[in-house]
Amino acid sequence: MRNPVRELKQPPWLHTAEGGVRRVGVELEMSGLRLDELAACVAGFLGLAVHSRGRYERVLKGDPAGDWVVELDFDLLKRLGREARAADSLAGELERSAEEALAWVAEAVVPVEVISPPLALERLGEVEALVAQLRAAGAKGTSDSLISAFGMQLNPELHDTGARSITACLKAFLCLYDWLFARADIDIARRVSRYVDPFPLDYARKVIAPGYWPALGTLIDDYLADNPTRNRALDLLPLFLYLDEARVREVVSDPLVKPRPTFHYRLPDCDIHKPDWGLYLAWNDWVEVERLAADEARLKGCCAAYLEHLSRPLDRLLGDWVAVLEAEWLGEA
Structure with a gap:
């Protein structure tokens, strides 16, 4: 049975061999919020500014630890989204339609993802609070759908x-x-x-x-x-x-x-x-x-x-x- 107390335990090593404070990156996959809704929610909670990096990626700037990223977790669409669309023409319209169809299909099965920069261990409580904020905004996880396969990934230094x-x-x-x-x-x-x-x-x-x-x-x-x-x-x-x-x-x-x-x-x-x-x-x-x-x-x-x-x-x-x-x-x- 899980302990309901939301205590974040201390690891045995708090510093690196060089004496710096250890850091950890966090990646959260979810549905329920569109890309820009999710970016706005994270940016608003952390006091960051939202910048676009293509049609399917948002970079949140202003955190001293580095940039946060909110993106659609689909490498092909991210690559397409960084490319300028062709000028008005039949070929350009076909490219646009194909990309939009792919994005529509992806929306049903591909998560949007929040990726933090490497954060000092003491900031993990801040991420915990962000999770609660995203939940309140309508974020959904793996067990909300039979076809969802969303994960949380930790990158401890x-x-x-x-x-x-x-x-x-x-x-x-x-x-x-x-x-x-x-x-x-x-x-x-x-x-x-x-x-x-x-x-x-x-x-x-x-x-x-x-x-x-x-x-x-x-x-x-x-x-x-x-x-x-x-x-x-x-x-x-x-x-x-x-x-x-x-x-x-x-x-x-x-x-x-x-x-x-x-x-x-x-x-x-x-x-x-x-x-x-x-x-x-x-x-x-x-x-x-x-x-x-x-x-x-x-x-x-x-x-x-x-x-x-x-x-x-x-x-x-x-x-x-x-x-x-x-x-x-x-x-x-």
């Missing part, structure tokens, strides 16, 4: 980009994945979308093995061998592209993968229309990943227990790893 720190967090995430998935209560529309696939079991076994503490190059190569895709619940491609662009681009050419010194946590649904839903749900669960990663002894024991669980097919089929985690390896969640 790493406290340390060294291989050992990254590996510890990855080990913790793999151990807690079943618990995170159960807590997220993923809607059927997103379960079949393949946007948040789990890691392959053979890869999980490799990473949680006690001796797996590779150098950065090996860590990246191993990841790319089994996960050359953005469609993971925890997408490490942006981080690895930031750390070693040439190595990643040899395997992944997708232009949507962009470098940044963050984890890209893609699992949670966005159920923004529900009164008890908020940023705190996914954030607090993510904090449990970091807390496990920061506790060397607990992480070692949890990895050993999970490796044993994975080695027993009957236990995997009939056992309850989530219950074991809650009883033995997690703090109060």
Whole structure:
């Protein structure tokens, strides 16, 4: 049962290795509001100015942390929207009609999205308040429709980009994945979308093995061998592209993968229309990943227990790893 108290928990690391305050980016997908309605609502709440970047993107300026973006989450339409339409002619009219038809179809199934700049951890409460404001304005989330597959994505900045720190967090995430998935209560529309696939079991076994503490190059190569895709619940491609662009681009050419010194946590649904839903749900669960990663002894024991669980097919089929985690390896969640 979810804790109804909207407390935003503190992660174990509040600063980066360089001493700066850690930041986190937030992405929210939704329906119920048109692009300009959503942009006006966010801008009004935060005191920002709205600028257009094509017909399907709005940039909100004035935040010291950087620009906010409100957009239709459809890359083809965004590209079309940045192009000037042809002058009045039959060809131009056909282009306009085709684009408008595509936009009309997209409106029914493609979310509008709010993307924050990297925000200091202390500003997460501000995002929580923004969620409530958007809900009041009519924003709708995944479970409002059978065909919606809307997500909330978190991009927490790493406290340390060294291989050992990254590996510890990855080990913790793999151990807690079943618990995170159960807590997220993923809607059927997103379960079949393949946007948040789990890691392959053979890869999980490799990473949680006690001796797996590779150098950065090996860590990246191993990841790319089994996960050359953005469609993971925890997408490490942006981080690895930031750390070693040439190595990643040899395997992944997708232009949507962009470098940044963050984890890209893609699992949670966005159920923004529900009164008890908020940023705190996914954030607090993510904090449990970091807390496990920061506790060397607990992480070692949890990895050993999970490796044993994975080695027993009957236990995997009939056992309850989530219950074991809650009883033995997690703090109060």
